[in-house]
Amino acid sequence: MKEALQKAVREALESGKAKATVILVEKDGELMPRLVTKPDDPAIDSLYSGDRRYPTASFVVMLQPVITGDIAVPVRECDRRMLFELSKRNQVDLERLVLLGTPCTQEVADACGCDHPFTADDIAIAPSLASPADPLPLPEALQSNDPAEKLAFWMGEFERCIKCMGCRNVCPMCFCNDCALDNLDLVSAESKPPEIPIFHLIRAVDMADRCVDCGMCEAICPAEIPLRQLYRQARQIVKDAFGYEPGVSEEKSPVEMLGEPTELAGMEEGFRTGQIPAE
Numbered sequence: 001m002k003e004a005l006q007k008a009v010r011e012a013l014e015s016g017k018a019k020a021t022v023i024l025v026e027k028d029g030e031l032m033p034r035l036v037t038k039p040d041d042p043a044i045d046s047l048y049s050g051d052r053r054y055p056t057a058s059f060v061v062m063l064q065p066v067i068t069g070d071i072a073v074p075v076r077e078c079d080r081r082m083l084f085e086l087s088k089r090n091q092v093d094l095e096r097l098v099l100l101g102t103p104c105t106q107e108v109a110d111a112c113g114c115d116h117p118f119t120a121d122d123i124a125i126a127p128s129l130a131s132p133a134d135p136l137p138l139p140e141a142l143q144s145n146d147p148a149e150k151l152a153f154w155m156g157e158f159e160r161c162i163k164c165m166g167c168r169n170v171c172p173m174c175f176c177n178d179c180a181l182d183n184l185d186l187v188s189a190e191s192k193p194p195e196i197p198i199f200h201l202i203r204a205v206d207m208a209d210r211c212v213d214c215g216m217c218e219a220i221c222p223a224e225i226p227l228r229q230l231y232r233q234a235r236q237i238v239k240d241a242f243g244y245e246p247g248v249s250e251e252k253s254p255v256e257m258l259g260e261p262t263e264l265a266g267m268e269e270g271f272r273t274g275q276i277p278a279e
Contacts, residue, residue, distance in 0.1 A: 079214070
């Protein structure tokens, strides 16, 4: 995979398709992004192509306003979905990106329960390495039909939170200038660990129509809270109600276009559209 990625990066620069390319390099055991503009840049020889993740999409959001010309970006499918979703929210210009699709290994797909471990053929730089994996099983408590049991499970998980903000800071889909988690009317600045469940519910609601299930939030969490399961359930609510899937659906999020509660066909009463009780 490393040779295929090196070749794709050099070809993008040599052909003029891209004025610059984002690559990852490893230094002192940590991944960091690097911008290369010449095909003979020695950094390309040592680019990282392994299984570890990095929020490359966030780096692209910062780069585009200051780089003239197109930028080539190596992407896994979840990275591509992030950039697609970010483009719908006016955070990136997809027409100025040259996407270099890199496949995930079967090990990564199985660990994530991922059903999309490869990119589309039109951007892929190498054949797929994995088949879609089975979804990860829900914890036993979340399989229960008892809401109290589910609530007790999540409250127990949230109690381990130390409010490090890693889940927010690593997430490319968290780009708001005014974050609700910084709103002192909602989350006290002195609440370390945070008040529960409001802290995590705020993020879950925010992720319901944004999360592309990359898993970086869960990977970085020092308390090992199963955030991926939380956001998957939030996403499912939006999918069931509106048929919308972040990073996949072509249209903009219907949540972004909601009006006043009185316009939501009964949802102000706690019912989904089409499920309004008879008068």
